[in-house]
Amino acid sequence: MPVTVRIPTPLQRLTNGQGEVACEGKSVTELLANLERSYPGIKERICDQDGKLRRFVNVFVNEEDIRFLQGDQTAVKDGDEVSIIPAIAGG
């Protein structure tokens, strides 16, 4: 059972409209690399050129912000749920 990654609406055009995708990886870094392999262009929306998480996007592993865990080295395992959540301004 792979990791389930929740894709926010603004990025769903990169995942063929899917709001949830299955992905493999042992850490958030690996997960994002594999996500990029399946859905080219998605990583640069989440990370900057240095590979650091953009400051208006957060990644949560099972409801916990990875910034308060081990950052992109945070471990993930099969069955975990990873949410990519950007800031939203619309009203």
Next chain:
Amino acid sequence: MALSKEQIARYSRQLILPEVGVKGQERLLRASVLIVGAGGLGSPAALYLAAAGVGTIGIIDRESVAHSNLHRQIVHATGEVGRPKSLSAQARLHALNPEVVVVPVQEALTAANARHVAAPYDLVLDGSDNFPTRYLVNDACVLLSKPLVHGGVVHVEGQVMTILPRRSACLRCVFPEPPQPGAIPSCQEAGVLGSAAGVIGTIMAHEALKVLLGLGEPLVNRLLVFDGRMSRFREVVVRRDPACAACGDATTIQERTVSEETVCHEEGAWPRSR
């Protein structure tokens, strides 16, 4: 302040709630809320707050009602197209509940006026439609130590959280900086389903009423995320960041920082959704 016969009749269904009662209703009647933006979020929020009897509701919006607003901005009517939104909302809220004092402010919220505009209110509800205003509202509320209900919506997705400055995560604790222009599509670019804005705006009103009444537990240190495709809510844990530029231990956000962001807004450099 004793409730009149009319007030007892009007508010009877919430007066019988043990969490409200006469004391709670009196608290609401004395309370004041500033709504930033009479748009897709501000519309349902304003209607519910006025209906519940929140005594004073300020509405700041510099724009006028357009046809493209009407599918979601339900406080406005077709006949109000072209009229300033703050005045259109005032008329509708007055018709709904004449005893609510509505203060229309037909201006943009800027670094120069934000603190002055927000200061008289007990709570701020941010229904604005662009990042610079959202960060400005956040920073002003932190500086004023004013409770803030934050919400956003785009497409069929939304987010809500309640911010008790310096006691819980603020917007910058969660998202330290706004995105570059164009990085996140606005409602204008991505579209928005009116009912999704209704879901988020109504939860924002609910949060405001809870904070004013001291009812239950507000969405503090929790970001509620609505996935309108699945009609599913999820919650993630957010934390106050000691290094936060707005509410952290060594605050760096002062008036000047706020001003720079607002200049960018006024030059129209950011996508807008109206």
